[in-house]
Amino acid sequence: MRKVLPALTAAVLLAATGCAGSDAGSSGPIVVGSVNALSGAATFPESSQAAKAVFDAANAAGGVNGRRIDYKAIDDKGDPSAAAAAAREVVGGDSAVALVGSSSLIECEINEKYYEQQKILSMPGIGVDPACFSSANIAPVNVGPFHDMTLTLLYGTEVLKLDDVCALLEIAGNTLPAYQAAIGEWTKITGKKLKYVDSTVPYGGSDYTPYIVKARAAGCKAITVNPVEPDSIGQLKAAQAQGWTDVTWLLLTSVYSENYAKAISNAGAGVYVPAEFYPFTDATAPANQEWRDLMTKNKIPLTSFSQGGYLAAKYFLAVLREMKGDITRETVTKALREMKPISDPMVGTPYVFGPAQAHHDNTAGWPIKLATGTNKWELSARDWLRIPKP
Amino acid sequence: MLQGALAGLAAGGLYAVLAVCLTLMSRLVRVVNFAQSATGMFGCYVAVFLSVHLGFPEWLATLAGILLGGALSAVLGWIVSTWLAEADTGTRSAVTVAVLLLLISLAFILFGNKPQPFHPLLAGPAFTLGGVVVSQVTVVTVALAVLVALGCRAVLARTSLGVRLRALSERPTTAELLGIPARPLSVGVWTATGVIATLAVSIVAPSQSNDPTSLAMLVVPAAAAALLGGFRRLDLAVTGGLVLGMAQGAVAQADKLSVLRYFLPFLVIVALLLWTQRKEVWDAAR
Numbered sequence: 001m002r003k004v005l006p007a008l009t010a011a012v013l014l015a016a017t018g019c020a021g022s023d024a025g026s027s028g029p030i031v032v033g034s035v036n037a038l039s040g041a042a043t044f045p046e047s048s049q050a051a052k053a054v055f056d057a058a059n060a061a062g063g064v065n066g067r068r069i070d071y072k073a074i075d076d077k078g079d080p081s082a083a084a085a086a087a088r089e090v091v092g093g094d095s096a097v098a099l100v101g102s103s104s105l106i107e108c109e110i111n112e113k114y115y116e117q118q119k120i121l122s123m124p125g126i127g128v129d130p131a132c133f134s135s136a137n138i139a140p141v142n143v144g145p146f147h148d149m150t151l152t153l154l155y156g157t158e159v160l161k162l163d164d165v166c167a168l169l170e171i172a173g174n175t176l177p178a179y180q181a182a183i184g185e186w187t188k189i190t191g192k193k194l195k196y197v198d199s200t201v202p203y204g205g206s207d208y209t210p211y212i213v214k215a216r217a218a219g220c221k222a223i224t225v226n227p228v229e230p231d232s233i234g235q236l237k238a239a240q241a242q243g244w245t246d247v248t249w250l251l252l253t254s255v256y257s258e259n260y261a262k263a264i265s266n267a268g269a270g271v272y273v274p275a276e277f278y279p280f281t282d283a284t285a286p287a288n289q290e291w292r293d294l295m296t297k298n299k300i301p302l303t304s305f306s307q308g309g310y311l312a313a314k315y316f317l318a319v320l321r322e323m324k325g326d327i328t329r330e331t332v333t334k335a336l337r338e339m340k341p342i343s344d345p346m347v348g349t350p351y352v353f354g355p356a357q358a359h360h361d362n363t364a365g366w367p368i369k370l371a372t373g374t375n376k377w378e379l380s381a382r383d384w385l386r387i388p389k390p
Numbered sequence: 391m392l393q394g395a396l397a398g399l400a401a402g403g404l405y406a407v408l409a410v411c412l413t414l415m416s417r418l419v420r421v422v423n424f425a426q427s428a429t430g431m432f433g434c435y436v437a438v439f440l441s442v443h444l445g446f447p448e449w450l451a452t453l454a455g456i457l458l459g460g461a462l463s464a465v466l467g468w469i470v471s472t473w474l475a476e477a478d479t480g481t482r483s484a485v486t487v488a489v490l491l492l493l494i495s496l497a498f499i500l501f502g503n504k505p506q507p508f509h510p511l512l513a514g515p516a517f518t519l520g521g522v523v524v525s526q527v528t529v530v531t532v533a534l535a536v537l538v539a540l541g542c543r544a545v546l547a548r549t550s551l552g553v554r555l556r557a558l559s560e561r562p563t564t565a566e567l568l569g570i571p572a573r574p575l576s577v578g579v580w581t582a583t584g585v586i587a588t589l590a591v592s593i594v595a596p597s598q599s600n601d602p603t604s605l606a607m608l609v610v611p612a613a614a615a616a617l618l619g620g621f622r623r624l625d626l627a628v629t630g631g632l633v634l635g636m637a638q639g640a641v642a643q644a645d646k647l648s649v650l651r652y653f654l655p656f657l658v659i660v661a662l663l664l665w666t667q668r669k670e671v672w673d674a675a676r
């Protein structure tokens with residue numbers, strides 16, 4: 001009996017895995033994954049929630065060619081080892097065909113090599129770290145912080161005609177060269193130079209007064225920063241305490257939220273941000289109508305993050321619906337590589353995965369503004385601001 | 391450099407107030423209270439919640455927050471003085487580390503990790519000195535630190551309450567046998583420092599980054615400042631706080647030194663510990 005038991009167990013296991021294998025074939029659900037910061041100090045849950053809402057709606061309407069989509073959003077806790085484990089769980093364990101709608105501070109950098117090995121493609125809703133925009137297998141839907149910085153500088157100097165622009169850069173990990181390249185791109189287009197760059201500004205600092213005093217003494221009239229919300233609030237308040245109220249802030253989409261607007265009472269000469277998607281605070285815009293309805297129905301916060309996740313899922317579904325034959329990781333990868341560009345009124349640049357070795361094609365932002373005392377974001381342009389092609 | 395030093399004075403004032411609280415706690419109730427700024431942070435967050443979500447007037451919400459900070463500290467003090475009355479300082483202090491972590495997590499759970507709309511109690515510049523604007527917040531925090539230190543010294547030296555507190559800190563058992571009510575007095579010290587810390591954090595929080603972690607971790611530079619006075623001398627605690635804040639501000643002015651800014655409190659702690667412990671090590675080695 002002792003010898004029979006292990007053999008029996010092995011047989012049962014084999015049968016079970018055999019069944020699982022056939023499930024993932026042409027009739028079972030299509031597994032789609034994502035790796036997200038769902039817990040930890042900085043979380044972005046809305047992107048994968050929005051992607052899930054899109055897939056749920058598609059499943060309710062009969063799925064893709066009769067097959068439903070099984071969407072798995074795994075938490076990376078903002079932790080490198082958890083991010084690596086999350087990718088392995090969904091790609092290796094669940095045999096996902098692709099990753100859609102991820103949003104994480106670190107995931108791209110940790111997992112890019114693994115995705116290359118596994119020949120799986122990822123369409124993050126929100127790409128943050130430089131690796132999201134330099135890998136052959138990752139193509140984020142959003143503009144990203146680096147093009148964002150070029151855009152905000154272009155708006156400041158070319159539209160607002162500001163001189164004496166300075167940069168306070170909060171550098172985490174290996175992001176400094178990417179921001180320097182973004183500033184370099186602006187210099188190449190405009191022929192202008194920043195008055196002063198301070199790349200020693202810390203994330204999560206408690207008091208930013210010394211940095212503000214230094215920038216003011218250097219004669220800056222406008223400051224571009226790549227902040228997270230609490231840091232930016234601290235910086236604006238430090239400037240206010242110093243009585244420096246005529247400085248213009250050229251910030252990134254990272255601060256574009258209702259919460260931020262409510263927390264800011266004195267925005268100096270204005271906070272300007274290039275929104276990466278059509279501004280969600282414009283409640284009546286037809287461009288956002290479908291997204292707004294779906295998010296409201298599913299009680300998902302209206303943020304840039306949920307716009308990114310929504311678009312990633314929508315693009316992915318469009319590609320999936322065009323596919324003929326079996327839907328596997330291999331065929332999905334092929335279809336994404338060969339897809340035609342998709343345009344959407346929510347973004348200024350068409351989306352395409354394509355065969356490129358790096359994906360940084362979204363180059364348009366919609367300028368918006370937060371003025372002192374308004375506590376509200378307003379549109380400050382009638383069309384997308386685009387980075388000119390070289 | 392001078393500009394930077396003046397710019398760091400607001401932070402220095404806050405460190406000094408918290409350092410005075412830490413010193414009082416250490417002297418009078420034998421605890422290094424790691425939750426000192428966390429109770430302040432929690433009181434502030436509750437105040438913001440009351441004013442934004444329940445429509446309390448701001449002064450009332452702030453007052454409620456400050457009282458809550460005091461109450462939280464009192465509860466903690468009651469627990470420590472009831473169950474850990476005979477424990478050594480290390481054990482009593484370890485409890486406060488747990489409370490620090492608990493309050494940070496609780497703040498994230500209750501209020502989320504998005505920034506809160508703190509309303510400034512004081513805003514704008516007070517006066518200009520050497521080309522740097524000194525803000526109202528700076529003036530008030532520095533004044534608060536000095537006043538609290540002077541007030542505590544006067545109470546301890548000149549009142550009968552002060553005599554009882556000192557007796558309790560020097561010879562707890564003897565004092566108790568003489569009929570000095572140990573537990574109520576200890577809880578009173580906890581409450582007072584809780585109120586003072588919450589007041590200081592309430593003044594400063596709206597003017598800086600105010601997520602739960604950075605506010606709760608203000609205890610690190612404050613501890614460095616308190617260490618200068620050996621957790622016993624109030625004047626040196628105030629000096630330590632102000633000097634540390636100014637040094638951080640000055641260091642931030644030079645690009646190459648700027649990274650040092652956030653390590654300064656740790657460097658100060660290590661240097662002071664090495665200096666104060668040198669004899670023990672040498673004596674042991676002999």
